[in-house]
Structure formats: C-alpha cells, structure tokens
Amino acid sequence: MDNKITNLIYRLEEANKKLLAEHQKTKEKIYDFIQERSKTLQEKKEEIKFLAQIVHSIGNSLTILRLNLELLKDKINKKEYDIFLQEITLIDSTLRKLIEISEISSSSNFSAKSFDLSKALKNLISKKNTDSHVLETNIEDNVFMLGIQKEIKLMLENLIENALKYTEKHKKISIFLEKRVNNVIIKIADEGCGIPEKDISKIFQEFVRASNQKDNKKGSGLGLSLVKRIIKKHHGFIEAKSKLEKGTTFIIILPLECDV
Numbered sequence: 001m002d003n004k005i006t007n008l009i010y011r012l013e014e015a016n017k018k019l020l021a022e023h024q025k026t027k028e029k030i031y032d033f034i035q036e037r038s039k040t041l042q043e044k045k046e047e048i049k050f051l052a053q054i055v056h057s058i059g060n061s062l063t064i065l066r067l068n069l070e071l072l073k074d075k076i077n078k079k080e081y082d083i084f085l086q087e088i089t090l091i092d093s094t095l096r097k098l099i100e101i102s103e104i105s106s107s108s109n110f111s112a113k114s115f116d117l118s119k120a121l122k123n124l125i126s127k128k129n130t131d132s133h134v135l136e137t138n139i140e141d142n143v144f145m146l147g148i149q150k151e152i153k154l155m156l157e158n159l160i161e162n163a164l165k166y167t168e169k170h171k172k173i174s175i176f177l178e179k180r181v182n183n184v185i186i187k188i189a190d191e192g193c194g195i196p197e198k199d200i201s202k203i204f205q206e207f208v209r210a211s212n213q214k215d216n217k218k219g220s221g222l223g224l225s226l227v228k229r230i231i232k233k234h235h236g237f238i239e240a241k242s243k244l245e246k247g248t249t250f251i252i253i254l255p256l257e258c259d260v
Contacts, residue, residue, distance in 0.1 A: 062092050097222040115149040134172040143179045146257045147234050155230040158223045159188045166192035189249040195242040204228040
C-alpha cells in the first residue's frame with residue numbers, strides 16, 4: 001500500500017514538474033510575442049514619425065508656394081490662379097491622407113471605447129456647409145458602439161465630403177443611421193454624377209478615381225481607401241451602389257461591439 005502511495009506521489013510530482021516546465025515555456029512564448037509586438041508597434045510609430053516629418057517639411061514648402069501665389073494673384077489670370085491653388089491643395093490633402101492611413105494601420109485596440117455614434121454623426125453634419133444642398137437626415141438617437149471614435153468620425157467625414165463635392169447645388173443628400181440587433185446601419189446617398197459600373201469594384205483602392213470625374217473635382221484618390229481601411233479594422237462592411245447621373249449610395253454595416 002505504501003509503495004502504491006509512493007509511486008502515485010512520484011507520478012504526481014513528475015506530472016507537476018512537466019506542467020511547470022510547459023507553463024514556463026508558455027510564459028516565455030507570450031513574453032517573446034509581446035516583445036516582438038511592442039517592437040513592431042514601435043517601428044511603425046517611428047515610420048509614422050518619419051513620414052510626419054516629411055509631410056511637415058513639404059507642408060512648409062506648400063505654405064511658401066501659397067504665399068507666392070497670393071503675391072502673383074494680380075499678375076496672372078484667374079484661371080491660372082485657380083489651377084495653381086487647386087494643385088497645391090490637392091498635394092496637401094494627399095499628404096495628410098497618407099499620414100492618416102499610416103496611423104490607422106499602426107494604432108492599437110487600446111484606444112477603442114464606447115461612444116455615442118448618433119451624437120458624433122449629428123455634430124459632424126452640423127459643422128459642414130450644407131446650405132447649398134437639400135439635406136435629409138434620419139438618425140436614430142442614442143446608438144452607442146465600441147470603436148475608435150476618431151477613426152469612425154474620419155470615415156464619416158470622408159463620405160459626407162464626397163457627397164457634397166460631387167453633388168450639384170440644390171440637389172439632395174441623405175444620411176441615415178439605424179441600430180439593427182447587434183449592428184448599426186449607415187447610409188449616405190447623393191444625387192451626384194454617379195460612378196461608372198466598371199469603376200465600382202476599384203473605387204476603394206489607393207489612388208483610384210472614377211473615370212468620369214471632372215478636372216475641377218480633383219481628389220487624392222485616397223479618401224475611399226481610407227474609409228475601407230477604417231471599416232475593415234472595425235470588422236464592418238461597406239458597399240457602393242451607383243447610377244450615372246442619378247447618384248451614389250454608400251451602405252455601411254458596423255458591429256456595435258468588436259475587438260478592434
């Protein structure tokens with residue numbers, strides 16, 4: 001009987017040693033993973049910092065260009081002035097969106113918090129100059145979601161600005177938000193020029209613009225790419241439906257709770 005108990009204790013001790021050894025290995029693997037993850041995040045932060053310095057440097061040059069352009073305003077015709085100003089603005093917008101894309105790609109989930117999406121969308125709309133368009137809104141109150149508020153607002157801002165940009169004055173823009181079970185549905189529709197069917201599948205790619213866009217409506221080609229990245233990061237879905245000369249509708253589905 002004593003031998004059986006001794007053998008049992010021995011086996012338990014051996015099993016415990018193996019368990020402790022496996023536990024230690026697991027701890028080391030977790031530690032290595034955290035260290036590697038921290039290193040990756042730090043490297044990405046350094047890349048963003050470097051990119052931001054470049055953007056800042058180019059931004060200073062653009063400011064000087066703007067000042068020189070203002071000095072020449074009375075010496076060149078209005079058409080030339082508008083073209084130069086548009087190009088400077090476009091370069092500035094492109095650089096800023098590149099920074100935003102880099103930040104979104106590298107930010108961690110620790111900044112994801114619950115926030116009032118309804119209130120954020122209403123505040124965003126109130127800050128936009130919509131007087132020249134017919135604005136129709138249907139926004140359900142008190143819809144809260146877990147996410148990175150700054151990024152969600154940036155996504156909505158890009159879509160609303162697109163609607164305003166590509167819709168002629170006095171035409172309608174509709175903004176809809178509704179909670180459905182565990183998701184939120186957002187629709188942003190306009191009565192603009194529309195997107196050709198051949199371009200629909202490509203509009204969320206970097207530096208892609210619809211083939212029917214006019215020269216006076218130039219963009220960076222990064223706005224919708226940024227939108228798609230943010231929605232994907234929040235485990236959501238976006239779809240574009242469009243008819244030429246009739247308008248475009250963007251439909252976004254976002255989970256109310258997710259691990260970003």
